[in-house]
Amino acid sequence: MINCISLETISELTLLKTDSRITDLEIIQVQVSRAKTIGDYHLMQGENPIYICSFDFTGEVS
Numbered sequence: 447m448i449n450c451i452s453l454e455t456i457s458e459l460t461l462l463k464t465d466s467r468i469t470d471l472e473i474i475q476v477q478v479s480r481a482k483t484i485g486d487y488h489l490m491q492g493e494n495p496i497y498i499c500s501f502d503f504t505g506e507v508s
Contacts, residue, residue, distance in 0.1 A: 449499075456497055459497075462501060466505075467503055467504050469504060471499070475496070477493075477496075479493065
C-alpha cells in the first residue's frame with residue numbers, strides 16, 4: 447500500500463498499470479475537512495486530498 451498527496455506521485459502510480467507484475471491496482475481519493483468556528487457557525491474547510499493506492503505484486507524485482 448502507498449499513501450500520497452502529490453499529483454506527481456499519482457502520475458507515477460498510474461504507470462504501475464503497465465507493469466505485468468502488478469495486479470488488483472486500486473487508487474482511492476479521500477477528502478478530509480476541518481471545522482473552523484466563525485462566530486456562532488462552523489465552516490468546514492477542505493484539506494488536501496489523500497490518495498491511497500493498493501495492489502498485489504507478483505514476481506521478482508529485477
